[in-house]
Amino acid sequence: MTDGKKKRTHVIRKPPKAPPPKWNPRIVVFACNWCSYAGADTAGVSRIQHQPHFRMIRVMCSGRIQPGFVLRAFERGADGVLVSGCHFGDCHYVNGNERAVEQFEKTMNIVKLLGLEEGRLRLEWISAAEGARFAQVINEFTDQVRDLGPSPLNGQNHTEKTQTEST
Amino acid sequence: MPELAEAARRTNAWACYDCGKCTASCPIARIGGNYSPRRHVLATNLGHREDIIENGTLSSCLTCKLCDQRCPAQVGYTQLVQQLRELSHREGVEPECPHGGALQSLMRMMAKGGTQQDRMNWLGKDLETDAAKGEVFYFTGCTMYYDTFFPEFQLNTLNGTRAAVRLLNRLGVKPVVSPTERCCGHDLLWNGDRKNFELLAKHNVQMVVDSGAEVLVTSCAECLRTWKIDYEPFYTGKMPRMMHITEYLTDPNYGGPNLKYKAGEQRRITFQDPCRLGRHLGIYDPPRKALTALPGVELTEMRRSGSGAMCCAGGTWSNCDRFAKQIQVQRLREARETGAEVLATACPKCQVHFRCAMKDPNLGGEIEIEMRDVAELVADALE
Numbered sequence: 020m021t022d023g024k025k026k027r028t029h030v031i032r033k034p035p036k037a038p039p040p041k042w043n044p045r046i047v048v049f050a051c052n053w054c055s056y057a058g059a060d061t062a063g064v065s066r067i068q069h070q071p072h073f074r075m076i077r078v079m080c081s082g083r084i085q086p087g088f089v090l091r092a093f094e095r096g097a098d099g100v101l102v103s104g105c106h107f108g109d110c111h112y113v114n115g116n117e118r119a120v121e122q123f124e125k126t127m128n129i130v131k132l133l134g135l136e137e138g139r140l141r142l143e144w145i146s147a148a149e150g151a152r153f154a155q156v157i158n159e160f161t162d163q164v165r166d167l168g169p170s171p172l173n174g175q176n177h178t179e180k181t182q183t184e185s186t
Numbered sequence: 187m188p189e190l191a192e193a194a195r196r197t198n199a200w201a202c203y204d205c206g207k208c209t210a211s212c213p214i215a216r217i218g219g220n221y222s223p224r225r226h227v228l229a230t231n232l233g234h235r236e237d238i239i240e241n242g243t244l245s246s247c248l249t250c251k252l253c254d255q256r257c258p259a260q261v262g263y264t265q266l267v268q269q270l271r272e273l274s275h276r277e278g279v280e281p282e283c284p285h286g287g288a289l290q291s292l293m294r295m296m297a298k299g300g301t302q303q304d305r306m307n308w309l310g311k312d313l314e315t316d317a318a319k320g321e322v323f324y325f326t327g328c329t330m331y332y333d334t335f336f337p338e339f340q341l342n343t344l345n346g347t348r349a350a351v352r353l354l355n356r357l358g359v360k361p362v363v364s365p366t367e368r369c370c371g372h373d374l375l376w377n378g379d380r381k382n383f384e385l386l387a388k389h390n391v392q393m394v395v396d397s398g399a400e401v402l403v404t405s406c407a408e409c410l411r412t413w414k415i416d417y418e419p420f421y422t423g424k425m426p427r428m429m430h431i432t433e434y435l436t437d438p439n440y441g442g443p444n445l446k447y448k449a450g451e452q453r454r455i456t457f458q459d460p461c462r463l464g465r466h467l468g469i470y471d472p473p474r475k476a477l478t479a480l481p482g483v484e485l486t487e488m489r490r491s492g493s494g495a496m497c498c499a500g501g502t503w504s505n506c507d508r509f510a511k512q513i514q515v516q517r518l519r520e521a522r523e524t525g526a527e528v529l530a531t532a533c534p535k536c537q538v539h540f541r542c543a544m545k546d547p548n549l550g551g552e553i554e555i556e557m558r559d560v561a562e563l564v565a566d567a568l569e
């Protein structure tokens with residue numbers, strides 16, 4: 020071993036390394052048709068900048084978002100999941116978002132049992148007019164998930180990861 | 187299809203002489219479902235793939251094994267269903283999972299691994315367990331998930347789990363309860379997902395072998411069936427003896443005479459035979475013995491009990507429909523007819539499904555009955 024070191028007479032200079040690319044999380048956002056999805060639209064038409072590392076799934080009402088949806092997202096490789104709907108009192112189906120809270124709490128408890136960090140799941144109310152707020156929530160949540168790093172469930176199964184990516 | 191011929195050979199399906207007894211005894215067919223085990227056996231023998239895979243009834247079977255019991259030609263229909271479901275899973279036909287497939291997702295995530303589950307929180311301070319090594323391994327199963335997932339049923343399947351550990355402690359045993367345990371994979375296997383089942387099986391077998399346990403005890407009838415039968419190809423090294431908690435408690439070498447009870451009030455209890463414990467494993471007496479040993483307990487049987495018992499119709503998180511519901515309601519009526527105050531059971535899943543049926547707003551009062559795990563009742567009677 021030491022021999023090998025001695026023999027080396029000159030140092031091969033490596034090209035300067037580019038800074039490692041910032042890792043970007045993969046986030047799934049569930050948004051209700053009437054408020055938070057429209058809120059995202061508002062953000063778009065008002066040209067408010069925000070981080071783009073999320074896929075949005077539109078549902079008619081946040082009350083539809085049951086634990087199965089969120090768990091499925093984590094299973095298929097999401098690093099974070101954001102559930103969003105109308106503010107209390109504004110739900111277009113009267114009390115769908117109250118139901119969403121129930122479902123969300125249940126989901127959060129399961130996620131904790133499973134050993135995923137609480138910070139990977141979040142519930143937010145965003146109205147159709149709140150484009151700026153939408154952008155702010157997305158930025159905050161993206162940073163939060165980025166700090167947590169890749170989901171521990173994504174450690175082993177790279178093939179599946181690429182599959183989800185290509186679909 | 188060669189796979190069908192192979193399945194027919196392995197499950198004795200070729201011996202079927204088309205008597206129709208299976209369909210006649212099948213609870214789903216009797217309650218009005220468009221379901222016929224005989225048709226599946228026939229299609230298997232004839233190699234008619236589309237009659238099995240495309241007709242979509244395969245996931246209706248509760249895998250309760252009632253038909254196996256009655257078949258004069260010893261056709262293993264339940265085993266056949268397991269294999270046919272695997273086949274259709276491979277072809278991409280999956281059951282319509284209730285609860286949006288959340289439970290299957292959970293199980294698959296456990297199979298994938300990578301996280302440290304929070305599996306020990308329920309233990310509390312007074313229960314003594316070891317996280318790694320010991321003579322008795324207590325396999326908890328997924329009761330902590332059920333209690334969390336079904337808060338609306340006021341369910342407490344964890345009470346049964348806690349009671350089992352308390353009883354083991356009372357017998358001087360400090361069981362291994364492992365934080366690395368994962369779901370046994372029972373439901374995935376019966377949904378046809380063999381790949382993920384195998385991941386879970388290998389993990390759990392290794393975990394138990396590493397603990398050096400001589401006996402594996404569980405409170406869940408499904409876990410026990412999986413351990414005793416479906417894990418067999420994955421056994422390595424010296425496998426422990428596997429027992430249901432009621433077997434352990436009534437075995438003269440372990441529990442038996444060492445449990446002392448306080449005098450109890452007179453009360454009537456009836457017992458739901460879980461299909462996995464009864465017909466799948468032939469364990470009928472131990473839970474009954476454990477119950478009748480309690481002072482003041484009078485055990486009354488339901489109209490259909492033992493090997494003819496009706497299953498809770500929940501099975502494998504794949505077939506919850508109006509027929510299942512009707513079967514549950516019928517069964518709860520039977521339990522009420524016995525005049526019992528408590529419906530005891532030896533499987534947490536039975537509790538989940540019956541409690542769900544009791545939530546029926548139209549029938550609630552008529553079919554409500556207190557449900558407890560056998561271990562819970564035994565632990566409560568300790569002096």
Ligand code: SF4
Nearest residue numbers: 202203205206208257
């Ligand atoms: S009971 Fe047995 S022999 Fe009769 S039809 Fe069913 S599988 Fe065939």
Ligand code: SF4
Nearest residue numbers: 212247248250251253
């Ligand atoms: S196992 Fe039970 S539900 Fe399935 S076909 Fe046989 S009797 Fe019917």
Ligand code: FES
Nearest residue numbers: 051080104111115
């Ligand atoms: S419609 Fe937006 S939460 Fe119900």
